[in-house]
Amino acid sequence: MPESIDPTFYRSPAAAIAAPPEKLAYVAAFDPTGTEHDAMTVVDCDAGSPTYGEVVGWTELPTAGNELHHFGWNACSSALCHEGHTGVLERRYLIVPGIRSSRTYVLDTKPDPRQPGVVRTIEPEELAAKAGYSRPHTVHCGPGGIFMSNLGGADGSDGPGGVALIDHDTFEVTGAWETDRGDQHFAYDVWWHLNDDVAITSEWATPSMIEDGLNPEDLLGKRFGHHLDFWSLSEGRLIQRVDLGDEHQMVLELRPAHDPQKAWGFVGVVISVADLSASVWLWHRQEGRWVAEKAITIPAEPADVDQLPPALQPFGAVPPLVSDIDLSVDDRWLYVSCWGTGELKQYDVSDPHNPKETGSVRLGGIVQRGPHPAAPELRLAGAPQMVEVSRDGRRVYFTNSLYASWDDIFYPDGVGAWMARVDANIETGGMSVDPRFFPHGDDFRGRRVHQTRLQGGDASSDSYCFVD
Secondary structure: OEEEEEOOOOOOOHHHHOOOOEEEEEEEEEEEOOOOEEEEEEEEEEOOOOOOOOOOEEEEEEEOOOOEEEOEOOOOHHOOOOOOOEEEEEEEEEEEOOOOOOEEEEEOOOOOHHHHHHEEEEOOHHHHHHEEEEEEEEEEEEOOEEEEEEEEEEOOOOOOOOEEOOOOOOEEEEEEEOOOOOOOOOOOEEEHHHHOOEEEEEEEOHHHHOOOOOOHOOOOOOOOHHHHHEEEEOOEOOOOOOOOOOOEEEEEEEEEOOOOOEEEEEEEEEEEOOOOOOOOOOOOOOOOOEEEEHHHHHOOOEOOHHHOOOOOOOOOOOOOOOEEEEEOOOEEEEEEEEEEOOEEEEEEEOOOOOOOOEEEEEEEEEOOOOOOOOOOOOOOOOOOOOOEOOOOOOOOEEOOOOHHHHHHOOOOOOOOOOEEEEOOOOOOOOEEEOOOOOOOOHHOOOOEEEEEEEEEEEEEEOOOOOOO
């Protein structure tokens, strides 16, 4: 156990909810042409600040063409759950991978939180040589090291993808986490239930299937991932695969319950090839086995052919394209981003087996192009995509870019760059768009924006050890 405890390591979900609210958000930005350098931007989230909703910090990285994607903290509340840490351990460094370059930057936020500095670079060669992976995707602080999932094999090939471990202190790649992967091949997200010694991984695709955009033959041929994979967390050994059915293509974001006594969680599925619907599935234990059942179905919306991009014209409809979900720290509210239709949905999941829709807002969307109240004349491209919920559950942030080559398939006239915030009613449900929070366009210097992390932690960054 560390000799000094970071105050943003929360013993329980209740402690995280009661902690002071975030004042800053870190937002990954990239140039889809690969010309301008990628950047970590910093946005003011303090509603009482004169610069609220503005980009107040900008760290340009040394290179271009990385396509910064998902990133995470070096350490978080899970450090209170397990041995293996010595000295001072702080939620201080952001581990920021580039999904296209396979290069990962480590940024120090402590000296100046508004101007994080690069302190180490994990080059693609180190990741390949030490772990056998490429195309890093998702980062979580965890037991035995920092977990970083990867889509590709060592040479950038078609896999198998998997999880690399990074040392908490030196940020060196220490190796692959898996010891026995069985039939697992595709990779995407990784999360866990610490008290149950189980890890879960999800499945998207190999690098060659995604980097040039969506190939309809891959989709209609049902070639994308459609499993949940369950592992021994301590051993890195695959123990069970759950097939959601090959019509359910692209099993993406994993959101386990935050209560450490609960062994269930939600995962989003991008699309059904049967009817273009999207879905959210609940995993849980049943008679000693892991099972997954569809908890939410979101149908496609009919549209005139001339309103659709070429890829969707044969179908005459807009698929929701659920690209992210996020579960509030109290495990009550689930947020689902529909990047195709331009909708952010809120569900009450007090009973996770019976979610009830309680709120919806629309911004952007392939057809609707819904405007933000701060700029009602501006038809927005892109849509709610990566979602992040504050620890107390009252604020929900989202950005609008998915992946550059996929942006261009569904929004061929470009997605631009914007970020929004909604205020959530956590007593009875419902959401409203904050009219004061809308960094967009030139605020991001021509870059697109992807994932957000909140200062001090957020709803998708921490695992908790105790129940109050």
